[in-house]
Amino acid sequence: MNTSAALPPLTERISILRWLRQNLFRSVADGAVTVLGIVLLLSLVIPIVTWALTEARWQVVIENIRLFAIGQYPIEYVWRVWVCVLLLALICGVSWGLWLFRQRAVGAAILAAFLLLGLLPGALSIPATEKVAGFSLMLPSLAWLVAMSTLGALGYAIAARAPARARKLVGPAWILYLPVCFVLVAGLGPDGLLATVGSNLWGGLLLTLLITAVGIVASFPLGVLLALGRRSKLPVVKAFCIGYIELIRGVPLITILFMAQLILPLFLPDRVTFGPISFRPEIDRVIRAMAGVSLFSAAYMAENVRGGLQNIPRGQFEAADALGLTATQKMTLIVLPQALRMVVPILVGQFIGLFKDTSLVTIVSLLDLLGIGNTVLAQPKFIGTQREVYLFVAAIYWIFSYVMGAISRRLELPQSASRR
Amino acid sequence: MSDTKKTRIPIWRDERAYAVLAQVAFVVVVIAAGVFLFGNLLSALRRQNIPIGFDFLPTRAGFDISDSFLEYTASSNYLQAFQVGLVNTLVVASVGIVLASVFGLITGLAGLTHNFIISRLARVYTEIMRNVPLLVFLVFWYRGIVFNLPKISEALSIGPILVSNRGVAIPWLLDGALSLPVVRGRIFDGGFVLSPELFAILSGLVIYTAAFIGEVIRAGVQAIPRGQFEAARALGFTGMQSIRLIVLPQALRVIIPPLTSQYLNLTKNSSLAAAVGYPDLWSISTVIINQTGRAVEMIAVVMGIYLTTSLLTSLFMNWYNNKVRLIER
Numbered sequence: 001m002n003t004s005a006a007l008p009p010l011t012e013r014i015s016i017l018r019w020l021r022q023n024l025f026r027s028v029a030d031g032a033v034t035v036l037g038i039v040l041l042l043s044l045v046i047p048i049v050t051w052a053l054t055e056a057r058w059q060v061v062i063e064n065i066r067l068f069a070i071g072q073y074p075i076e077y078v079w080r081v082w083v084c085v086l087l088l089a090l091i092c093g094v095s096w097g098l099w100l101f102r103q104r105a106v107g108a109a110i111l112a113a114f115l116l117l118g119l120l121p122g123a124l125s126i127p128a129t130e131k132v133a134g135f136s137l138m139l140p141s142l143a144w145l146v147a148m149s150t151l152g153a154l155g156y157a158i159a160a161r162a163p164a165r166a167r168k169l170v171g172p173a174w175i176l177y178l179p180v181c182f183v184l185v186a187g188l189g190p191d192g193l194l195a196t197v198g199s200n201l202w203g204g205l206l207l208t209l210l211i212t213a214v215g216i217v218a219s220f221p222l223g224v225l226l227a228l229g230r231r232s233k234l235p236v237v238k239a240f241c242i243g244y245i246e247l248i249r250g251v252p253l254i255t256i257l258f259m260a261q262l263i264l265p266l267f268l269p270d271r272v273t274f275g276p277i278s279f280r281p282e283i284d285r286v287i288r289a290m291a292g293v294s295l296f297s298a299a300y301m302a303e304n305v306r307g308g309l310q311n312i313p314r315g316q317f318e319a320a321d322a323l324g325l326t327a328t329q330k331m332t333l334i335v336l337p338q339a340l341r342m343v344v345p346i347l348v349g350q351f352i353g354l355f356k357d358t359s360l361v362t363i364v365s366l367l368d369l370l371g372i373g374n375t376v377l378a379q380p381k382f383i384g385t386q387r388e389v390y391l392f393v394a395a396i397y398w399i400f401s402y403v404m405g406a407i408s409r410r411l412e413l414p415q416s417a418s419r420r
Numbered sequence: 421m422s423d424t425k426k427t428r429i430p431i432w433r434d435e436r437a438y439a440v441l442a443q444v445a446f447v448v449v450v451i452a453a454g455v456f457l458f459g460n461l462l463s464a465l466r467r468q469n470i471p472i473g474f475d476f477l478p479t480r481a482g483f484d485i486s487d488s489f490l491e492y493t494a495s496s497n498y499l500q501a502f503q504v505g506l507v508n509t510l511v512v513a514s515v516g517i518v519l520a521s522v523f524g525l526i527t528g529l530a531g532l533t534h535n536f537i538i539s540r541l542a543r544v545y546t547e548i549m550r551n552v553p554l555l556v557f558l559v560f561w562y563r564g565i566v567f568n569l570p571k572i573s574e575a576l577s578i579g580p581i582l583v584s585n586r587g588v589a590i591p592w593l594l595d596g597a598l599s600l601p602v603v604r605g606r607i608f609d610g611g612f613v614l615s616p617e618l619f620a621i622l623s624g625l626v627i628y629t630a631a632f633i634g635e636v637i638r639a640g641v642q643a644i645p646r647g648q649f650e651a652a653r654a655l656g657f658t659g660m661q662s663i664r665l666i667v668l669p670q671a672l673r674v675i676i677p678p679l680t681s682q683y684l685n686l687t688k689n690s691s692l693a694a695a696v697g698y699p700d701l702w703s704i705s706t707v708i709i710n711q712t713g714r715a716v717e718m719i720a721v722v723m724g725i726y727l728t729t730s731l732l733t734s735l736f737m738n739w740y741n742n743k744v745r746l747i748e749r
Contacts, residue, residue, distance in 0.1 A: 247727060
């Protein structure tokens with residue numbers, strides 16, 4: 001074979017000069033814009049980098065890293081939070097082994113996220129007051145990394161060895177994961193291994209992730225119901241769903257959160273009596289915020305799911321009718337699986353939005369990641385470190401959102417049986 | 421044949437009857453829940469000695485508002501305070517929408533150019549903004565950047581605009597003549613002075629929303645097949661003409677629905693002004709709630725106002741969307 005035939009013509013071969021001409025200096029005006037762009041870039045980047053390397057007092061982040069991660073969560077019970085992380089590593093390992101092993105990019109993204117998460121427990125096992133030496137920070141971090149990757153690999157191995165059994169278990173494991181985490185974090189009794197930890201002590205990234213997870217899990221079924229309701233043939237149900245969706249989508253989240261904080265408790269009866277038991281019902285402040293976020297997110301979820309439902313061809317409905325399926329069977333077995341699969345990327349986008357929106361609970365004075373940032377700034381020792389603290393908080397939000405977004409863009413969903 | 425006409429479907433096997441029944445049941449459940457919850461609400465308010473109604477509005481507010489486009493003093497009443505907030509929100513939202521559109525258009529077009537540096541700059545800016553919560557960005561912007569701007573005596577001048585930590589002064593029409601701001605001692609003289617809070621919320625919202633609008637515009641233009649450009653060039657249109665007459669009218673159809681939702685987002689997001697200390701509708705309402713305890717009324721009114729604004733904006737954009745829509749044979 002003549003190798004030169006594979007080469008493009010001389011005028012189209014890539015060289016640095018040609019690339020520069022094509023992409024930066026096509027005309028005089030283009031060249032001017034390029035120079036302007038470079039000047040702008042340098043005038044932004046140089047001061048920022050100089051500041052970050054010389055002036056910035058990153059000590060405020062290092063010394064308060066535990067507050068940022070888990071808030072005031074008691075240190076003797078911190079292991080319960082790490083068990084949640086380890087469980088997640090195990091389940092992710094299994095899921096990866098089952099479904100995603102061919103998708104390197106997704107795997108790499110998840111791995112990166114875990115490495116970051118894995119560094120935290122190690123860094124956090126050191127009390128904030130102690131002097132932080134580089135080495136003592138590294139060792140426990142490495143131990144945790146090893147533990148997490150071992151569990152992840154174990155999960156992967158299980159999936160590879162016994163895929164049939166793993167497939168049966170992984171669904172329930174995902175469903176049970178959040179309640180188990182909730183029990184682990186909140187605790188069960190007055191004392192013992194699982195002593196109650198009041199929600200006023202939850203904080204930082206832990207609280208942000210908990211509100212996000214509960215928000216996603218609670219708003220998803222609600223959103224699906226609302227979407228189905230909006231497409232219902234019963235005018236009353238339809239009007240109710242449209243009213244709810246448009247009302248929620250028309251107002252800012254912050255008004256909903258305030259309503260959840262101030263008015264939701266007023267909706268409860270003064271006393272509830274079941275025979276001999278009589279108590280005063282109360283809803284915890286964190287739960288109220290979770291309720292607000294879920295009710296808000298459900299309306300947006302409904303619109304996204306409706307988009308999927310609208311794209312199901314009529315023939316699918318008619319075929320289900322022809323097969324004699326009941327209305328419930330038609331929805332759960334034929335329509336919803338296809339509709340939801342279609343809108344997964346959009347739903348992930350919305351979950352990311354929800355994750356970012358949870359920062360608003362700071363305004364109703366919960367100590368989530370941003371709220372903790374504000375309390376850290378109130379420490380007299382770290383006055384004037386707003387930029388460092390908020391940049392750090394923003395960076396954490398950024399990493400999580402970006403990784404979730406990158407995964408959803410690269411995810412190739414297992415297709416339905418008919419298209420496989 | 422006549423058989424089917426005569427026999428009636430018994431009511432317990434008639435789908436329509438079930439549909440009516442289901443709806444009646446639904447209404448009953450909703451009303452029962454509503455009555456139960458509202459009853460609880462009323463009795464809880466009675467227990468806390470909070471009356472319900474809008475009788476508190478004409479009473480003296482007694483708090484100061486730093487930024488106001490209307491006449492307002494601490495001896496004004498709650499209704500006036502509320503109006504100040506409403507006007508502030510409308511100003512931030514409308515000016516914000518205009519500026520965000522301009523910067524969004526610039527960002528979107530920058531992302532589309534073949535120029536490597538410019539398109540990468542636009543890309544990085546968009547990726548940073550889209551993955552950070554607005555509230556975090558706003559507090560960083562206000563407490564980290566706007567607070568640390570130079571003192572008024574060393575105010576930065578960007579063209580005729582003066583920037584300092586005591587506010588930003590822009591040229592403005594005063595008494596029919598253009599007045600350029602200058603620094604006189606410790607205050608700005610002439611022009612129009614934006615307080616640091618107004619500047620922070622306005623610029624913060626614009627910087628944040630422009631990234632999203634840029635993405636909307638980029639996606640809209642990319643949805644136009646390349647052939648359209650090429651056809652325009654083949655017909656002898658100049659670069660500007662082909663964009664104005666061929667590409668933009670088609671791209672608008674794709675752009676307008678998501679652009680509408682960005683405008684609505686900006687309006688609703690202006691309720692975060694409290695985080696930078698700007699007295700918008702919502703932050704004044706929370707002050708009133710704290711002073712009077714009338715949470716139910718205030719939240720209902722504010723929600724009503726936002727809802728009305730959102731619905732009006734949607735109506736307008738739908739009307740506009742219908743105008744630019746592709747009219748098919």
